[in-house]
Every structure is written in structure tokens, then in C-alpha cells.
Amino acid sequence: MPTERELQISPIVPESVMHNTKTLSNLQTLTASIFGAAAGILGLESYSGFLFYFIFGVLATVLFYTIRVAPTSLKAGHGLFDTSRYFRTQYEFWTGGLFNGLAGYILTWTLFYGLVRA
Amino acid sequence: MTWISNLTTAFGLLLLADSCYSAYEHSALQTHRAASLSSLAASHNAPTSTLPIDITIETIFATLTICLGIVLGTSNLRPIQWRVWAGKIEREGEAGFLNSSGEVEKDYIGNPFRLLESRPGFVDIRKQRKEFAEWVKNK
Numbered sequence: 001m002p003t004e005r006e007l008q009i010s011p012i013v014p015e016s017v018m019h020n021t022k023t024l025s026n027l028q029t030l031t032a033s034i035f036g037a038a039a040g041i042l043g044l045e046s047y048s049g050f051l052f053y054f055i056f057g058v059l060a061t062v063l064f065y066t067i068r069v070a071p072t073s074l075k076a077g078h079g080l081f082d083t084s085r086y087f088r089t090q091y092e093f094w095t096g097g098l099f100n101g102l103a104g105y106i107l108t109w110t111l112f113y114g115l116v117r118a
Numbered sequence: 119m120t121w122i123s124n125l126t127t128a129f130g131l132l133l134l135a136d137s138c139y140s141a142y143e144h145s146a147l148q149t150h151r152a153a154s155l156s157s158l159a160a161s162h163n164a165p166t167s168t169l170p171i172d173i174t175i176e177t178i179f180a181t182l183t184i185c186l187g188i189v190l191g192t193s194n195l196r197p198i199q200w201r202v203w204a205g206k207i208e209r210e211g212e213a214g215f216l217n218s219s220g221e222v223e224k225d226y227i228g229n230p231f232r233l234l235e236s237r238p239g240f241v242d243i244r245k246q247r248k249e250f251a252e253w254v255k256n257k
Binding site: 010011012013015016017019020023026027030031034035037038041042043056059060063064067068069076085086087088112115116117 | 137138141145177180181185189193194197200202203225227
């Protein structure tokens with residue numbers, strides 16, 4: 001976290017932070033429901049189901065990074081996998097939405113598992 | 119640009135629905151076979167047998183397509199450092215904050231010092247002269 005002094009020298013726009021985190025968490029919640037449907041269809045059980053969610057969750061975030069963050073961020077001279085142009089911390093970008101989407105994932109997972117397995 | 123993402127998502131949803139129905143049919147067939155077999159013999163099928171490989175592939179492909187479609191449909195991110203954001207507003211104005219259908223985004227604030235800069239004692243008269251000259255020229 002930047003110190004108070006660093007924030008005075010280079011301030012942060014709160015409206016942009018809100019917009020970016022809202023976009024990212026919307027994406028992660030929505031894709032989590034879709035992954036739940038896929039896991040239910042494939043008939044995944046306990047550990048493999050959660051593993052499926054975490055792998056695909058990270059995959060969705062990587063996809064979001066390559067499509068939305070990377071073009072302008074790399075052009076502005078940031079390093080690879082540096083999200084500091086649009087998000088405050090890397091940890092927040094990669095793992096923030098994972099536990100938010102978990103509820104939606106389990107919901108659609110159990111729904112489709114019950115539907116498909118008759 | 120939004121039609122690409124909508125099209126991709128719709129196509130992925132179609133594939134997912136197709137694989138869902140195929141998996142349901144497969145499972146219904148399995149239980150039907152097991153029920154008719156158990157009336158003849160005492161052996162039972164395993165409660166969950168493996169799905170055919172093509173349904174699995176179709177599910178994974180549909181998931182990835184939907185994911186791609188949704189990511190393509192997200193709006194542009196805005197820079198969070200104040201100087202980068204303010205520079206972007208000064209250089210590109212409204213054109214840098216268009217959403218996917220080409221209109222200016224609803225919560226676009228614009229120049230944060232707009233009110234300060236329009237005070238009579240702080241007006242940039244040379245810039246306004248230049249703008250007026252260009253407007254006259256373009257007429």
C-alpha cells in the first residue's frame with residue numbers, strides 16, 4: 001500500500017478505481033456461474049470441482065488481462081503482468097474476485113449436476 | 119464492437135446448451151439401460167459413468183468461448199493514477215472515454231478543474247482565440 005506521502009505526490013482517482021474493480025468483479029461473478037454450469041455438465045465431484053473453478057478462474061483473469069489491460073499497459077511502459085496502471089495491487093487483481101464468484105459457482109454447479117444426472 | 123462479444127457469447131451458450139442436453143440424454147440412457155439390465159441380471163452399473171469424450175470437449179470449448187465473449191464485452195478500464203487520467207482527459211477529451219456502443223460513458227466527469235478554469239480572471243484567452251480562429255476557418 002502506498003504511504004500517505006506517496007499518495008500526496010501521485011494521487012489516485014477513486015472513481016476510476018471503483019469502475020475498474022466493478023468491471024473485474026462483474027466479470028468474475030458472471031464467468032463463475034458459467035463455469036459452474038460446465039462443472040455440473042461434466043459431472044465433477046468434490047476436489048476436482050473446486051480445482052476446476054480455481055484453474056478456470058485464473059484463466060478468465062489471464063484472458064481479461066491480455067484483452068483489456070495489456071495493450072495500453074505495455075504501451076505505457078509497464079512490465080509484463082504489472083497491473084499498476086489500472087489496479088492498486090496485483091494481489092487484488094488476481095485473487096480478489098475468486099472468493100466472490102465461489103458462491104455463484106457452487107450454485108450453478110449443484111443445479112446443473114442435479115439436472116443432468118437425472 | 120459489442121456485436122462481436124454478443125455473438126461469441128451467444129454461440130458459446132448454444133454449444134453449452136447442446137452439450138448439456140447431450141449429457142442429460144447420455145445419463146438418461148445409462149439409467150434406462152441399467153434399469154432394463156437389472157431386471158435380467160443382478161449386476162448394476164456404476165452410478166456415474168464417464169461421459170463420452172466429445173461431450174467433454176464440447177463443454178470445455180463452449181466454456182472458453184463464453185468466457186472470451188464476456189471478456190470482450192467488458193468496458194475499457196480507466197487509469198487510476200491522477201496524472202495519467204488527467205492527461206488522458208486533456209489530450210483526448212470525451213473521445214477517450216467511449217463505451218462499447220460509441221457513446222460517452224455515463225459517469226464521465228471530464229476536466230476536474232472545469233469550473234475553476236472558467237473564472238473570468240483565469241481564462242486562457244490565447245487558447246480561446248486559437249479555437250475561434252480554427253472554427254472560423256472551418257466554416
